[in-house]
Amino acid sequence: MTTLSTAPTPRTPTERAESGRRVRGRLPRSAHAQFAPDASRPDPVGVIEAQSARRVRALMPIRYGRMLESPFRFYRGAAAIMAMDLGALPDTGLGVQLCGDAHLLNFRLLASPERHLVFDIDDFDETLAGPFEWDVKRLAASFVIACRAEGFSTREQDTAVRECVRAYRQRIREFAGMRTFDIWYARDDADRMRTLLDTPPSKEARQRGDEARARALTRTHMQAYEKLTRVTDEGRRFTPDPPLITPLRDLVDDVAEDMPENDIRAILESYARSLSSERRHLLANYRLVDLARKVVGVSSVGTRCWIVLMLGRDDDDPLILQAKEAQESVLAPFTGGGRYDNQGRRVVSGQRLIQSASDIFLGWTHVLGIDGRGRDFYVRQLRDWKGIARPETWDPDVLTVFAQLCGASLARAHARSGDPVAIGAYLGGGDRFDRALVTFAQVYADQNERDHAALQEAVRTGRITTASL
Template sequence: MVTRRATARDRAAAGRAARKVAPRASHADYAPTAKRRDPIDVIEAQSATRVPELVPIRYGRMTESPFRFYRGAAAIMAMDLADTPRAGITAQLCGDAHMLNFRLLASPERNLLFDINDFDETLPGPFEWDLKRLATSLVIAGRQNGFTTRQRRSIVVSTVRSYRETVRNLAAMRNLDVWYAKVDADVVRTLFATHLHKAGRERLVRAASKARAKDNLMAFDRLTSVVDGQRRINADPPLLQPIGDLLPDVERAELEAAIRELIRGYTESLPSERRALVEQFEFVDMARKVVGVGSVGTRCWIILMLGRDERDPLLLQVKEASTSVLAEYVGPSRYDHQGQRVVAGQRMMQAAGDIFLGWQAVRGIDGGTRDFYVRQLYDWKGIAVAEQMTPEGMLRFGELCGHTLARAHARSGDRIAIAEYLGGSDVVDQAVAQFAESYADQNQRDHAALVDAVRTGRVAATSA
């Protein structure tokens, strides 16, 4: 029996019908439920599987401000989003779509693009979860910058409107045109040219130039030096620690052998031509690196490899991939390997990705088999500085993030159903803006709870 394929009209009708399942105005609602778990218990459960001596660094970073806390609290928000209304329309989610996970990146053709960067939590799920996490991050950053309630609401409403209008535009496009859609640096400059004042435009130009300079050679010059005639990764404990400083000789040799095997095995996840490229480089050194806020404590290594000579480096980041924080609420990944889950989600959502992106599992690290994914350490990456944004600048940045998120969701989700669900009015824009303010209040309470847990000695925190 042949199953009839849903037409565009069918998909549009499904989107409109979803308004009865979750009325658009219902996305304004947020209140903690009686069954809500202690937020400190939630992040402590994550810490239980991480490198013990690094966990206090994570807590130290999260206590610095509500905004930094939010960056490390994706698991807490996933728990809370699970109790909010769902339209029932699924897309591949970033899972941690806060504003600083949108940035400038390099395409394989060496063009500078604006896209989502972090996919550690990626899974298919309710499309509105990513949108709410993005919107709330803008409110929290706006509060930190001293923006008024009115200014923050304008920023979020503009961001959600940008998402909604982009999805509606994409819904009318052909599948291939959606897949090829991207935002490059020239488009960003054009979008902002008529909205930002001169200083804002100048900052944008500087950001693009800085991103282009942030490549393998910059990382090589900054992070390595010659020691006893051999190129080695510099020590900057506890954030960057070469393997020789971490382990005695026997254990170091075992771990180095495991990582060498990881690199060999990881190339099997690459297309053949990229596998051939990696095989032209030779392993030289490795070091443990502390990264981000939410990722602190996960096992992360940087690998120094050299090609034809000393000025032909390749620096790879090998990062542990754990079960997504979304899995408890939307179901497990179709991939048993968590590194493959991350890579597949990234390839689905990004317009263009890192040519070295791949995955592999390793036995014998901290007593078990652990999943990892691999990517370049630096590759033209430019990150926004929220603290330096004016209300106007954050509004334009939010619009760009909303546009980018819509394009990413349209590659995997039913863009026609999402577009019809959102509609042409600002109902969802206003609702998500209200949700974001309410959840920013919750985030502030949770941040205060962590600060209190550190003060009372329930958890240990250190600055680094």
């Protein structure tokens, strides 16, 4: 289990920097290259099965089927396995609010409350305080695994990782010299993103960036409304697409524990109390119309997720909220847990702390199922200007540019919640940490492939049942 420093933060920049440099004596930067699990490492399939036991059983074959598709898809669903592996390693103790699942597809273009397009982290299901390098290692390994999926050479894989980690290190050191307010208000909008790159991007990279921005601007709540709903005799309702989208009215004979016993309006009122007063006022202008269960992502399949259709003035004035179950972070067993009695609040608090521009409807609630079990949820808009990375369409140069943006964005998130002076001093001006993580990422990608093969074997022998959707 990691031990984060509980001593008072040194008051002067010199003292803070010295505290970071002292960590090198206990954990040299080159040591981060090491990953060599022994025979006592738990069975990776067993780790996934234990996590699945807390989820909707009927949806688990979908989760396993998606993870089975490729080592990269497996990695996206295997945050619990990597948390176990990272928790067994020596760590710096230089704490930040971790994303907890910082793989490359969890970085994307988003809409700020001021309607600006920004680049930021967008997945906080596993967020918790922990050593900064855990996020960096998960991000670095994701680039090797994604590069291998596209057939890139080892040299191209290593370049992406090196540029990602170097961008992180250089920017955290940049933040070390900034005023506290300037760190807090930093955000990566379209103009800022260009300055984060050491060299001008290629024509291909510029074109891909322009396409991504244009695509993100089309992914609005109105687009989601048109795609997910239809006109019925009762008015606008969610379009059934079971098992991926199943309206509440069609779940009568479904798994009992997945049904909310609480009156839906009472649940919304409870959620509204987690919002600021002006946002509660805004929400009150919408009326509840429909509710459906939704299957989401790869790592989240089987967690209970509801989409809520609300209308304002008329049918052309929709709001779609997503209420997603928040379970204990996969990091909790290795960090001592957290201070929150509501896991939805943990997610929201972590997101507000490290994301530069959070959704105005981000909040949390608690739901009682008809099985008598209480479950925590966090709530946000379903879709609002989200641009999702598509590495399968990129060449190595484009992926390397994206790696730099991800590393720099992660540094901004960590600087808000941790001590950039101490972290920057630990990392230093040289590339020892960068080179160490290039090695780590390759070694961990090998391990991920072995774990993916273990899942394939579990399917072959009938231990695991899959479904393709």
